[in-house]
Amino acid sequence: MSNEFNVGRLLKDMKARNNYLLLGCLRGSFFAVKQNLETYRKTLLPKPLQPFFKHALGYWILLHIHKLKHGRDLRFIVDTYDRYILFGAPNRVELEYFIGKYKQQKLAYIPNSIPSVVDKLPQKEKRILWLSRVDYRQKHAELIIPLWKLLKDRLPGWEFDVVGSGGALDDLKKQVSDEGIERITLYGKQKPDSYYARSPVYLMTSSFEGFPNTLIEAQSFGAVPVVFDSYPMIKEIVSDSNAIFVKTFDIDSMADEVVRLVNDEDRLTRMMNDSIRNAERYTIDKVGKKWLELFETRI
Numbered sequence: 001m002s003n004e005f006n007v008g009r010l011l012k013d014m015k016a017r018n019n020y021l022l023l024g025c026l027r028g029s030f031f032a033v034k035q036n037l038e039t040y041r042k043t044l045l046p047k048p049l050q051p052f053f054k055h056a057l058g059y060w061i062l063l064h065i066h067k068l069k070h071g072r073d074l075r076f077i078v079d080t081y082d083r084y085i086l087f088g089a090p091n092r093v094e095l096e097y098f099i100g101k102y103k104q105q106k107l108a109y110i111p112n113s114i115p116s117v118v119d120k121l122p123q124k125e126k127r128i129l130w131l132s133r134v135d136y137r138q139k140h141a142e143l144i145i146p147l148w149k150l151l152k153d154r155l156p157g158w159e160f161d162v163v164g165s166g167g168a169l170d171d172l173k174k175q176v177s178d179e180g181i182e183r184i185t186l187y188g189k190q191k192p193d194s195y196y197a198r199s200p201v202y203l204m205t206s207s208f209e210g211f212p213n214t215l216i217e218a219q220s221f222g223a224v225p226v227v228f229d230s231y232p233m234i235k236e237i238v239s240d241s242n243a244i245f246v247k248t249f250d251i252d253s254m255a256d257e258v259v260r261l262v263n264d265e266d267r268l269t270r271m272m273n274d275s276i277r278n279a280e281r282y283t284i285d286k287v288g289k290k291w292l293e294l295f296e297t298r299i
Contacts, residue, residue, distance in 0.1 A: 024081035028210040030094035071098040087211040090232035112211045113287035117220040117279045122197040126158040129199035134166030140205045141168040150255035165189040196221035216282045219275035242274040
């Protein structure tokens with residue numbers, strides 16, 4: 001946040017000499033800490049102190065400290081910029097947790113965008129896709145192999161594609177090799193389009209997100225997301241008609257939902273087509289108009 005203060009002060013000084021429109025943009029989640037206090041406890045505190053906060057009161061103290069500090073930082077951001085761009089209305093509720101209804105006239109709502117959507121549903125294969133940064137803290141890559149173990153015997157003939165790079169990739173490759181786990185391939189970082197196109201199902205195991213472009217990228221190729229209901233924006237981006245929501249970290253339920261989905265061909269086809277229609281809301285042509293409207297509006 002120290003960089004934000006330095007950049008903010010520099011921009012305010014520049015604006016004093018030029019008629020700039022200063023825009024600040026949310027690019028994460030306000031609740032990344034609030035919804036992951038155990039991870040926050042481990043990363044914030046020295047090891048000798050960690051056990052003293054592993055209880056309800058300890059978590060409350062950590063959250064209270066975070067709320068005070070983050071509230072100060074967010075007020076600075078709202079004060080500094082002419083407009084503060086959030087992804088959608090659920091972010092406003094998150095922001096109010098830290099700063100109340102502070103200067104809400106400065107808020108605007110513009111989602112991320114994608115280039116385009118496919119003209120028609122691609123030819124799908126019996127492949128399930130997990131595509132993201134392969135880490136433990138946010139994306140929870142430790143769930144990938146247990147999830148596939150729950151699925152592989154129930155879905156004979158299906159393959160599991162894991163695409164992405166990150167600190168957990170080598171661990172997962174070793175586990176797959178050591179245990180001889182079949183029909184799972186860890187590709188590392190790849191261009192994603194061909195993987196989206198051939199997969200009817202896209203899995204997301206993140207415990208928090210801001211606005212994950214992979215979600216709508218997958219839908220733009222007709223892949224149906226099966227996702228943890230782990231952050232407020234998720235149900236703003238996708239809905240029950242084009243995605244399946246699962247309780248966070250409940251991989252048994254996630255596996256059950258995947259099996260039910262792929263075994264119901266009519267439902268799967270309907271949801272794949274609705275995924276494409278939903279992704280159309282986020283094409284650059286439509287989102288770009290929102291930015292142009294914002295540039296033309298001063299408060």
